[in-house]
Amino acid sequence: MDDFARALIVTAVCCVAAYFLCGIPFGKILGKCLGNVDIQQAGSGNIGTTNALRVAGPKVAALTLLFDLLKGTVCVVAARWLIPVLGLGAPAWSLVPGASGDWLVVLVALASLYGHIFSPYLHFHGGKGIATGVGILFGYCWPLALVHLGIFIVLVALTKFVSLGSIVTAGLVPLTMFVTFPSMGPAALALWAVLGWTVVWAHRANIARLRAGKESKLSFTKRVTTKDDE
Numbered sequence: 001m002d003d004f005a006r007a008l009i010v011t012a013v014c015c016v017a018a019y020f021l022c023g024i025p026f027g028k029i030l031g032k033c034l035g036n037v038d039i040q041q042a043g044s045g046n047i048g049t050t051n052a053l054r055v056a057g058p059k060v061a062a063l064t065l066l067f068d069l070l071k072g073t074v075c076v077v078a079a080r081w082l083i084p085v086l087g088l089g090a091p092a093w094s095l096v097p098g099a100s101g102d103w104l105v106v107l108v109a110l111a112s113l114y115g116h117i118f119s120p121y122l123h124f125h126g127g128k129g130i131a132t133g134v135g136i137l138f139g140y141c142w143p144l145a146l147v148h149l150g151i152f153i154v155l156v157a158l159t160k161f162v163s164l165g166s167i168v169t170a171g172l173v174p175l176t177m178f179v180t181f182p183s184m185g186p187a188a189l190a191l192w193a194v195l196g197w198t199v200v201w202a203h204r205a206n207i208a209r210l211r212a213g214k215e216s217k218l219s220f221t222k223r224v225t226t227k228d229d230e
Helices: 003-022 026-034 049-056 058-087 102-117 130-140 142-159 162-171 173-180 186-202 204-212
Strands: none
Touching (some): 003 058, 003 102, 026 049, 026 058, 058 130, 130 186, 142 162, 162 173, 162 186, 173 186
């Protein structure tokens, strides 16, 4: 087996591990353990931070945000270390952001996001990916993650729509990657585009509600006990 094939095998193993790790529905677990509620049964039915806030309150929401961020960060950081160590054919310098082998790490990033959005523990339902996506960016390039986090915070502060901040932040990912890493190969850039636009796709119901003027605004005090469509 040549070095490149070994690197691909290690990458594939990392992708599978990242998918199952990031599929862990921390919002649902924390809601039941700390708030005695099932956040999938109220609000948007989503397992992410925003619905955790709406259904279970700030404490559960803050912990959900932390764990969803960390699982994305851990998977990307681990992949950047494991692929060159175990793959042999992918030296560490080739996996830095924008380098020739970087697409291997981005594959793991994409698997991480898909694990969260299509959780294998919840019949392939999950979150919308913004917290895990930002966590992935922190593991990949923390200054760029701060840029996206700043865009998100400003938009939410101005509009009170978490979904709008999420959609714009995610949609800009391929553009900011191209600007930050102009030498990035087309494969890695295409994978980043898929990652960012998947988050936008996951917010398709929010886009419809925004267009209809029915989207809920951010509130730290208002609680919901029924599904939004009830």
